[in-house]
Amino acid sequence: MREQDPDTRVSNFAEVPLGYTDEEARAEARRCLGCRTAPCVAACPVAVAIPEFVGQIAGGAFPAAARTIRRANALPAICGRVCPQEDQCEKACLLGKRGQPLAIGHLERFAADRERREGRVEPPARKPECGKRIAVVGSGPAGLTVASELAGAGCAVVVLEALHALGGVLTYGIPEFRLPKAIVKDEIAGLEALGMRFVRNFVVGRTETIDHLLKEDGFDAVFIGTGAGLPSFLGIPGENAVGVYSANEYLTRSNLMKAYRPDAATPILRSPRVVTVGGGNVAMDAARTARRLDTVQSIVVYRRGEAEMPARIEEVRHAKEEGVLLRTLCHPAAILEDEEGFVQGIRCLRVELGDRDASGRRRPVPIPDSAFTIECEIVIVAIGNRPNPLIPDTTPDILVSGRGTIVADPADGRTSRPRVYAGGDIVTGSATVIQAMGAGRAAARSILEDLGQPVQPRM
Numbered sequence: 407m408r409e410q411d412p413d414t415r416v417s418n419f420a421e422v423p424l425g426y427t428d429e430e431a432r433a434e435a436r437r438c439l440g441c442r443t444a445p446c447v448a449a450c451p452v453a454v455a456i457p458e459f460v461g462q463i464a465g466g467a468f469p470a471a472a473r474t475i476r477r478a479n480a481l482p483a484i485c486g487r488v489c490p491q492e493d494q495c496e497k498a499c500l501l502g503k504r505g506q507p508l509a510i511g512h513l514e515r516f517a518a519d520r521e522r523r524e525g526r527v528e529p530p531a532r533k534p535e536c537g538k539r540i541a542v543v544g545s546g547p548a549g550l551t552v553a554s555e556l557a558g559a560g561c562a563v564v565v566l567e568a569l570h571a572l573g574g575v576l577t578y579g580i581p582e583f584r585l586p587k588a589i590v591k592d593e594i595a596g597l598e599a600l601g602m603r604f605v606r607n608f609v610v611g612r613t614e615t616i617d618h619l620l621k622e623d624g625f626d627a628v629f630i631g632t633g634a635g636l637p638s639f640l641g642i643p644g645e646n647a648v649g650v651y652s653a654n655e656y657l658t659r660s661n662l663m664k665a666y667r668p669d670a671a672t673p674i675l676r677s678p679r680v681v682t683v684g685g686g687n688v689a690m691d692a693a694r695t696a697r698r699l700d701t702v703q704s705i706v707v708y709r710r711g712e713a714e715m716p717a718r719i720e721e722v723r724h725a726k727e728e729g730v731l732l733r734t735l736c737h738p739a740a741i742l743e744d745e746e747g748f749v750q751g752i753r754c755l756r757v758e759l760g761d762r763d764a765s766g767r768r769r770p771v772p773i774p775d776s777a778f779t780i781e782c783e784i785v786i787v788a789i790g791n792r793p794n795p796l797i798p799d800t801t802p803d804i805l806v807s808g809r810g811t812i813v814a815d816p817a818d819g820r821t822s823r824p825r826v827y828a829g830g831d832i833v834t835g836s837a838t839v840i841q842a843m844g845a846g847r848a849a850a851r852s853i854l855e856d857l858g859q860p861v862q863p864r865m
Contacts, residue, residue: 407423407424407425407426407430407509407512408423408424408425409422409423409424410422410424412724412727412728412729415583415728416697416698416728416729417698418583418698419581419582419583419666419698420582420583421582421583421584421585421586422583422584422724423487423512425515425516425519426512426513426515426516428466428468428520431463431468431512431513431516431517432463432464432466434508434509434512434513435460435461435463435464435508435513436464437501437508438457438460438461438464438501438508439500439501440457440461441457441500444456444457445498445499445500446495446496446498446499446508446510447495448498449494449495449497449498450478450494450495450840451494451840451841451843451844452478452479452551452840452843452844452847453478454474454475454477454478454479454495454514455474455475455477455478456495456510458474459471459472459474459475459513459514459517460508460510460513462474463513463516463517468517468520468521469521469524469526471517472517472518472520472521472526472527473528475514475517475518476530478847479514479843480530480550480551480554480555480593480597480843481547481550481551481593481839481843482514482515482517482518483515483518483519483522483589483592483593484547484576484585484589484590484593484839485511485514485839485840485843486511486512486513486514486515486516486517486518486519487511487515487584487585487589488576488580488584488585488839489511489838489839489840490718490838490840491510491511492507492718492719492720494840495510495511496508496509496510496511522589522592527592527596530554530558530600531558532557532558532560532600532601533558533559533560534560535560535561535562536559536560536561536857536859538560538561538562538626538627538857538859539561539562539563539564539624539625539626540553540556540561540562540563540564540625540626540627540628540629540853541564541566541619541623541625541627541628541629542556542563542564542565542566542628542629542631543566543610543616543628543629543630543631543632543797544565544566544567544568544574544630544631544632544633544830544832545565545567545572545573545574545594545604546573546574546575546576546631546632546633546830546831546842547574547575547576547631547830547839547840547842547843547846548629548631548633548829548830548831548832548842548843548845548846548849549565549574549629549631549830549846550565550573550593550594550597550843550846551842551843551846551847551850552629552631552819552827552829552846552847552849552850552853553565553597553602553629554597554600554602555846555847555850555851556850556853556854557597557600557601557602558600559850559854559859559860559861560859561854561857561859562601563601563602563603564602564603564604564605564625565602565603565604565605566605566608566610567604567605567606567607567608568607568608568609568610568632569606569607569662570606570607571606571662572590572591572594572604572606573587573590573591573594574631574633575633575635575831575839576590576839577590577661577662578654578657578658578661578662579654579657579658579661579688579691580657580661580691581657581660581661581691581694581695582661583694583698584691584721587661609796610630610632610796610797611796611797611799611800611801612796615800615801616628616630616797616800616801616804616823616826617801617802620825620826626825626857627825627826627827627853627856627857628825628826628827629819629827629828629829629846629849629850629853630797630812630821630826630827630828630829630832631828631829631830631832631842631846632793632794632797632832633793633830633831633832633842634791634792634793634811634831634832634835634836635654635791635793635794636791636792636793636794636795636810637652637653637654637655637787637790637791637792638787638789638790638791638792639652639787639789640683640738640787640789642738642739642740642741643740643741644740644741644742644743644749645741645787647741647743647747647748647749647785648743648746648747648748648749649675649677649748649749649783649784649785650741650749650784650785650786650787651675651784651785651786651787652786652787652788653682653684653688653689653691653692653786653787653788654791656674656692656695656696656786657688657691657692657695659672659673659674660674660695660699666695666698666699674699675783675784676699676700676701677701677782677783677784678700678701678702678703678783679701679702679703679705679781679782679783679784680693680696680701680703680704680705680782680783680784680785680786681705681706681707681752681780681782681784681785681786682696682704682705682706682707682785682786682788683706683707683708683738683752683785683786683787683788683789684706684708684787684788684789684790685706685708685709685710685714685715685716685717685734686715686716686717686788686790686836687716687717687718687721688788689706689708689717689786689788690706690717690718690721690722690724690725690730691721692786692788693705693706693725693730693786694724694725694728694730696784696786697728697729697730703731703782704729704730704731705730705731705732705733705780705782706725706730706731706732706733707733707736707738707752707754707780708732708733708734708735708736709734709735709736709737709738709757709770710734710735710759710767710768710770711734711735711759712732712734714759714767714768715734733754733780735756735757735758735759735770736754736755736756736757737754737755737756737757737770737772738752738753738754739753739754739755739777740752740753741753741785742779748783749782749783749784749785750781750782750783751779751780751781751782752779752780752782752785753777753778753779754777754778754779754780755772755773755776755777756772756773756776756778757770757771757772757773757776758770758771758773759771790835790836791831791835791836792809792810792835793810793811793812793831793832793835795810797812797832798810798812801823801826803822803823804821804822804823804826805821805822809835811832811833811834811835812828812832812833813833814827814828814829814833814849816833816834816845816848817848818848818849818851818852819833819845819848819849819852819853820849820852825856827849827852827853828849829842829845829846829848829849830842830845830846833845
């Protein structure tokens with residue numbers, strides 16, 4: 407897929423990939439082998455009918471392709487942009503055994519974008535009202551998915567969002583150059599056509615508790631999809647210095663509060679030298695955002711090698727093309743600050759990879775006498791997130807793991823509390839958009855079963 411030139415895109419926040427033309431999409435779709443076993447479908451967390459929609463694109467039936475995708479995926483324009491297809495559907499593609507797998511994500515994006523451009527987005531069919539009321543806590547990928555499934559089944563759905571903007575991590579976490587916010591708004595508007603209601607600035611656990619929603623407000627069930635928005639930190643000296651950001655704060659200021667604009671009401675520090683600690687997509691997002699904020703040196707420090715980075719290959723490639731420097735096999739030891747408490751550098755130790763740890767990855771082992779300093783004025787910590795404890799702390803008898811996640815059956819979303827379901831990052835910890843959506847679909851099915859409603863898929 408064609409992309410903005412790296413030298414151009416570092417000075418703007420416009421989307422990097424430019425999309426397929428009709429001819430490009432049809433040419434790519436014709437590469438599909440049409441496998442009878444369709445291993446790509448089995449590898450998709452929401453089981454999109456991939457050979458079917460790819461065949462429709464190959465034949466020029468673009469609106470039909472979009473409708474096929476939406477049977478299983480309520481957010482195709484989003485998933486086509488941010489889902490790790492290379493580790494899911496495309497990894498299973500038989501074309502990849504001898505060369506490049508089919509670009510399933512690009513084709514999904516194409517079908518959804520073309521549908522939007524032509525104004526042909528059709529709301530899914532909605533079954534007659536069934537008399538059941540469901541509260542969905544959180545408007546991220548899991549919440550939006552379960553809400554769309556339940557609304558389509560005839561339930562009255564109310565989505566409760568703590569922030570003033572809808573979309574969860576899709577809005578506050580992923581930069582504009584990866585996921586334009588107009589796309590998120592359009593996808594949510596399409597879901598609103600199903601009749602669900604959104605309530606903003608509603609903090610469950612403060613505004614009302616889960617028990618209040620069930621007992622006082624009369625909801626028949628509650629789904630918790632609040633994600634994992636509580637940042638983890640390094641626990642090293644100097645982490646309270648001025649100029650240290652969690653990636654959550656840094657990206658939220660930029661994405662949600664538009665801090666990159668000169669007139670932003672919620673500004674963000676700018677510096678010619680920024681260090682981001684971490685190796686995932688969030689770290690790449692932060693480092694690439696810094697690059698666009700007049701940063702001359704945007705450096706990623708990661709304690710393992712580039713091959714071990716959990717970030718998508720495409721995101722690492724984009725970062726390197728944009729001038730982000732990768733300092734791998736480096737372990738942060740301390741953040742240095744001046745007399746006034748401002749960041750002036752980060753001290754690191756060089757490491758080598760030793761035996762595998764509990765996660766299955768090789769453990770970083772510090773090399774003696776290898777300390778060195780990287781000068782910088784901003785440090786962004788992007789080493790993962792944990793669930794906010796607000797809902798678990800205010801919901802009696804709900805089982806919580808040692809990691810602070812809500813314990814729910816991964817196959818159906820049921821928790822230890824009757825009529826309370828959960829899915830997405832609040833259950834798994836930080837994961838992918840499509841995995842959260844898969845959890846939302848599974849939970850929706852369980853809710854309908856438990857409420858005595860039919861669970862046939864909407865077509």
